[in-house]
Amino acid sequence: MNMARMAVTGGLTVLLSLAPSISRAFWEIPSALPPAEHGNLLIDRASERKGGKPATFSHWMHRMRHTCRVCHFELEFNMLVNSTEITEAANRSGRYCGASGCHDGKAAFGHEKPHCDKCHNGDRGSGKEAFALLADFPKTKFGNGIDWTQAMERGLIAPVNYLSVKPPADLAVIKPILLEAEWRGIPAAVFSHKAHMLWLDCNNCHPDIFNIKKKTTKHFSMNRILKREFCGVCHLTVAFPMNDCKRCHPDRPNLQE
Amino acid sequence: MKKWIAALCLVVVVAGLAFAQTGVKKKRALPFEYGNVVINNFSEKAGLAPVEFSHWFHRAVFTCRLCHVDIAFGMKAGATMIKASDNKKGYYCGSCHNGKMLYNNKPIFDSCLPKYTQEDARRCERCHSVGRPVRKEYDFAEFTGKFPKERFGNGINWEKAEEDGYIKPIDYLEGISIKRKPMTIQSDFTINSKVEGMADIIFSHKKHTVWNGCELCHPEIFVGVKKGATKYSMVEIYDGKYCGVCHIKVAFPLLDCQRCHTKAVQ
Numbered sequence: 001m002n003m004a005r006m007a008v009t010g011g012l013t014v015l016l017s018l019a020p021s022i023s024r025a026f027w028e029i030p031s032a033l034p035p036a037e038h039g040n041l042l043i044d045r046a047s048e049r050k051g052g053k054p055a056t057f058s059h060w061m062h063r064m065r066h067t068c069r070v071c072h073f074e075l076e077f078n079m080l081v082n083s084t085e086i087t088e089a090a091n092r093s094g095r096y097c098g099a100s101g102c103h104d105g106k107a108a109f110g111h112e113k114p115h116c117d118k119c120h121n122g123d124r125g126s127g128k129e130a131f132a133l134l135a136d137f138p139k140t141k142f143g144n145g146i147d148w149t150q151a152m153e154r155g156l157i158a159p160v161n162y163l164s165v166k167p168p169a170d171l172a173v174i175k176p177i178l179l180e181a182e183w184r185g186i187p188a189a190v191f192s193h194k195a196h197m198l199w200l201d202c203n204n205c206h207p208d209i210f211n212i213k214k215k216t217t218k219h220f221s222m223n224r225i226l227k228r229e230f231c232g233v234c235h236l237t238v239a240f241p242m243n244d245c246k247r248c249h250p251d252r253p254n255l256q257e
Numbered sequence: 258m259k260k261w262i263a264a265l266c267l268v269v270v271v272a273g274l275a276f277a278q279t280g281v282k283k284k285r286a287l288p289f290e291y292g293n294v295v296i297n298n299f300s301e302k303a304g305l306a307p308v309e310f311s312h313w314f315h316r317a318v319f320t321c322r323l324c325h326v327d328i329a330f331g332m333k334a335g336a337t338m339i340k341a342s343d344n345k346k347g348y349y350c351g352s353c354h355n356g357k358m359l360y361n362n363k364p365i366f367d368s369c370l371p372k373y374t375q376e377d378a379r380r381c382e383r384c385h386s387v388g389r390p391v392r393k394e395y396d397f398a399e400f401t402g403k404f405p406k407e408r409f410g411n412g413i414n415w416e417k418a419e420e421d422g423y424i425k426p427i428d429y430l431e432g433i434s435i436k437r438k439p440m441t442i443q444s445d446f447t448i449n450s451k452v453e454g455m456a457d458i459i460f461s462h463k464k465h466t467v468w469n470g471c472e473l474c475h476p477e478i479f480v481g482v483k484k485g486a487t488k489y490s491m492v493e494i495y496d497g498k499y500c501g502v503c504h505i506k507v508a509f510p511l512l513d514c515q516r517c518h519t520k521a522v523q
Contacts (some may be wrong), residue, residue, distance in 0.1 A: 056425035073512070074408060079282035132370050166406055168515055196329050203512035207495045212452075216492070220281050 022071050024193055029226065029242050035145035036060075036131035040124045041081045041236040053122035059238050060144050061127055063199075064157045066102075068234075073201040075099050079233050080163055099164045139248075143240040149195050159199075163249050167201060176255050177214065189248040275509055276311065286444045288412035289313070289397035292507040294334040299341070307387040310334075312507050313411045314395050317418075318360060319353075320426040321503075322470040327434045328352045332502050341369035351382075352433055426468065442466055446484065447520055452492075457520035478502055 003010060033040070039059030047054050062071070071077045075096060078084045084096065089100060090097035091111040097119075101107050109115040126254075138150040151157050179189040197207070211217045217230070225232040226242065235242060292312030300307045300355075315324070324330045328349060331337040336348065344351035345368070356367030364379055373381065382391050404423050415418035419423050429436065448458040465474070475481035478499060487499070494501040494513065505509055 076285055076409075078284055083284055085287065157506055165513075165515070168456055168519070168521070174452065202514045204282075207491075207511075211492065212495070213490075217280065224280060234311050253265050 014154065021244065030236055032142070032241070032243070034125075035143070036128045037125055038143045038145075038241070039063075040127075042122065042124050042183065043081060045082050047120060053117070053120045055119040056123055056126050057119070058127050060146070063148060063159060065159055067159045067161045067198045069161060069167070069201040069204060070159075070163055072204055074114075075164055076211055080228075099163060101160075103124060140240060140244065142244045149198060157221065173197060173257070176257055178253060178255060182248065187249045187251055188253055190250060190253045190255065191248075262427075265344075288410070292316075292409045294506075296339065297336050297387075298335055303341070304384040305388050308384045309386050311386070313397065313413075314400070316415065316426065316468075316507075317400070318427060319423045320428045320468040322468060322473055323426075323428055323430060326472045327430060330336065333497075341371075344369040344370065352430060372400060377450060390454075405456075407509075407512060409513050419467070440471065456515070456518040458517045459519050460517075461482055471517055 019056070032038075041057045041059070042054040043057055044054035072079065077096065086096045088111060090096050091103070094100055094104065095101045098111055103110055105112065109118060134146060137156055138147040138154065139145060140147045148157070152159065174193040176193065177189055177191040181188055206212045210220075221228050224230060225235070228236060231248075232242070240247060273466065294308050296311045297307035297311060325332060329337075330349065336443075337348045343349050344354065345354060350368045352444070353365050354368035356364055358365045368384070369381075370377060383387050383413065385471060386393075401411070401413055405414040405421060406412055414423070419426065428434070443462045445459055445461045445463070448460055450457050464483040479487045481487070489499040493499060495505075497505060500517075509516060
């Protein structure tokens with residue numbers, strides 16, 4: 001086989017093997033769920049294998065009462081469904097869901113009868129009725145259809161920010177950052193540390209997801225983000241989704257907070 | 258035809274690299290896994306399973322200094338290039354694992370014999386355990402059940418565990434360690450953070466010398482002749498240098514930001 005033919009075959013193989021990833025990377029945003037289900041998960045590590053139903057978890061219900069920091073920092077929940085080794089024993093010994101101040105049988109129902117099917121019901125839409133009561137919350141177009149940060153600022157919700165590891169009261173806010181877009185004609189994205197620090201601890205994002213020195217995070221591009229990397233770790237299925245372009249890429253960036 | 262296959266392999270590898278994930282949250286080690294180290298310099302070549310070393314158990318029994326200064330273990334898995342023959346001569350693991358030294362009134366099992374019987378092979382597996390169905394003698398939950406708890410890492414407040422008498426790490430080995438008169442401990446000091454709005458660090462020599470002495474950090478990791486002589490940044494620390502030598506994989510992890518960045522912003 002001569003070299004030219006080899007190159008062509010090789011090139012074609014590359015294209016063919018990458019085609020699904022390319023189309024997914026550019027055009028496929030996870031399909032929108034009804035607002036009451038955005039961020040809802042079905043967790044099934046061992047439930048079905050053991051004859052139970054997958055556990056339903058509602059992000060919106062939990063974020064009304066606790067910030068992201070509490071579960072994803074203090075309680076060590078990972079950021080991908082089914083990757084955290086939540087077990088009945090762990091819950092009962094006060095880890096994960098069963099942490100003291102959460103589902104410990106006092107603050108909220110514990111891991112025991114008759115509460116089983118409150119979580120183990122296999123229904124991603126459970127809790128719809130409670131969601132309907134949030135009709136007068138500040139609106140957005142996508143995700144849960146609720147601007148949670150504004151809801152917090154207006155005092156409609158007051159999520160607890162820690163269980164035992166207190167965040168420092170005076171951690172000063174680091175200034176907003178302007179992130180230049182890769183494509184011409186797309187306005188720069190504005191990243192607000194302040195809005196994120198309302199919910200998160202430093203280490204939720206640093207250094208695993210984003211490096212701590214400006215402009216040193218490699219491969220930080222929109223097609224990576226759409227594949228659940230970087231901003232996409234949260235802003236696809238839990239925080240407001242990517243359909244809401246202008247929320248990050250406003251026409252006129254405002255760097256004053 | 259072979260060339261074609263080679264080209265295809267290359268394409269797959271390149272595509273794999275290009276689409277490898279970055280920018281995602283890593284899975285955290287569970288408390289009983291945290292600090293465990295796999296050592297495989299020579300094991301598999303010698304037909305044995307790689308070694309799984311438990312920091313949590315060894316730190317409950319020995320100070321860091323004893324192994325990393327007196328016995329001369331490096332600070333990176335695999336960097337020490339431990340050989341069976343060295344262990345047998347009483348270096349490295351063999352300093353304690355010699356069948357004679359006592360712990361809990363029981364002799365500590367011997368390491369790495371030049372020849373071994375079927376019966377001895379069980380003992381090999383106590384360390385050469387990766388991928389083997391080995392039940393360890395000391396179970397994490399059982400051993401540390403009553404220890405004072407804390408978030409992150411092993412989920413144990415080791416400092417308090419020593420204060421409360423749950424652990425009494427050995428700091429001196431007859432014939433290996435040398436007793437020196439202790440130096441006075443410098444009082445706590447502040448390390449200024451570079452990012453505007455970030456709380457400064459309060460560094461306690463007192464807390465660090467309990468298990469490390471001076472030699473573990475000075476002069477190799479921190480020159481330490483004068484405050485400010487060693488320049489380092491958080492990026493380098495995340496890279497496994499300076500504080501990151503210990504505080505990524507063994508001592509409490511870096512994600513516990515406020516454990517070091519405690520001094521209020523003025």
